[in-house]
Amino acid sequence: MPRARPRKPNGPTNDGEIDRLRHDDRHDYRNRGRGPAGSAAGVFLARADFDVLLFDHGRSALRKCAFLENYLGFPAGISPAAYRDLIHEHTATAGCDRIETEVERITETPDGEGFRVHGADGEWDVRYVLATSWAETEYLSSLGVETVPEDHSGDVEVVPTDETGQTNVDGVYAAGRITETYHQAIVNAGDGARVARTLIERERPDFYNDWVVPDGYYERYDMAVPEGVEEITHEERRERERSAARRMTEFFADRQ
Incomplete structure (x- = not known):
């Protein structure tokens, strides 16, 4: 690599x-x-x-x-x-x-x-x-x-x-x-x-995909998390959603 x-x-x-x-x-x-x-x-x-x-x-x-x-x-x-x-x-x-x-x-x-x-x-x-x-x-x-x-x-x-x-x-x-x-x-x-x-x-x-999935997604299928994939908790998902919404709101507000 x-x-x-x-x-x-x-x-x-x-x-x-x-x-x-x-x-x-x-x-x-x-x-x-x-x-x-x-x-x-x-x-x-x-x-x-x-x-x-x-x-x-x-x-x-x-x-x-x-x-x-x-x-x-x-x-x-x-x-x-x-x-x-x-x-x-x-x-x-x-x-x-x-x-x-x-x-x-x-x-x-x-x-x-x-x-x-x-x-x-x-x-x-x-x-x-x-x-x-x-x-x-x-x-x-x-x-x-x-x-x-x-x-x-x-x-x-x-x-x-x-x-x-x-x-x-x-x-x-x-x-x-x-x-x-x-x-x-x-x-x-x-x-x-x-x-x-x-x-x-x-x-x-061995890289699978750049993909973010819910925590435990692959465990349900008795599989290891593939290379390139990230599992995140529900709390982390919500925080990323809030952070993304804040950033986009700020971006377009600054351009008014």
């Missing part, structure tokens, strides 16, 4: 954290893109105890949307800005580290055991790469990642993958619109989560 660090409270990465990560810290997974696909993948991977770096250049395709009306769970719709803030908070809560920088290129590490991300503000070593950056693939060219013209326009290069999200380069994955997935936020989020599960299964074959 790749190295995993204890989870810690997260917020936007500051300059001191960038300095700390610049040269010697090896992370499990690095995502280029902070939209629905990259953020969903980051949440699933971090909750499975992967070390996750999310690189954000601040140019999400969501900024082109005036109002998001077809994302399940928001029956009245939600503003793209509010949705972006929620997914960024979710990745931080899950344990992802966010790096605000432009990724210039990615190369193999000298030991051949992973990849080195070269950014405008430093370098980071990772085990895997997941590209979710719509309309930008140049930074993958140094690895020899295959790209092809997008079918309907031909003006943008997209990344072919197999059914698991793997590109032609082992350890480099892609998800979301960069793979010609439908240009819909919820579809891209699902695609990112799907590819994340591929990576989790690759490193942790």
Whole structure:
């Protein structure tokens, strides 16, 4: 298994954290893109105890949307800005580290055991790469990642993958619109989560699901609690419900 660090409270990465990560810290997974696909993948991977770096250049395709009306769970719709803030908070809560920088290129590490991300503000070593950056693939060219013209326009290069999200380069994955997935936020989020599960299964074959169930659920079936599953008491469930309701109430109240 790749190295995993204890989870810690997260917020936007500051300059001191960038300095700390610049040269010697090896992370499990690095995502280029902070939209629905990259953020969903980051949440699933971090909750499975992967070390996750999310690189954000601040140019999400969501900024082109005036109002998001077809994302399940928001029956009245939600503003793209509010949705972006929620997914960024979710990745931080899950344990992802966010790096605000432009990724210039990615190369193999000298030991051949992973990849080195070269950014405008430093370098980071990772085990895997997941590209979710719509309309930008140049930074993958140094690895020899295959790209092809997008079918309907031909003006943008997209990344072919197999059914698991793997590109032609082992350890480099892609998800979301960069793979010609439908240009819909919820579809891209699902695609990112799907590819994340591929990576989790690759490193942790015994991982069942990221699932929270009532205390004693598996005991009733005379089964051990599978890897990845958490059992919680009724009291803990109620506390999590109250905490979630408070946080969402505060979030939307602050945006009035």
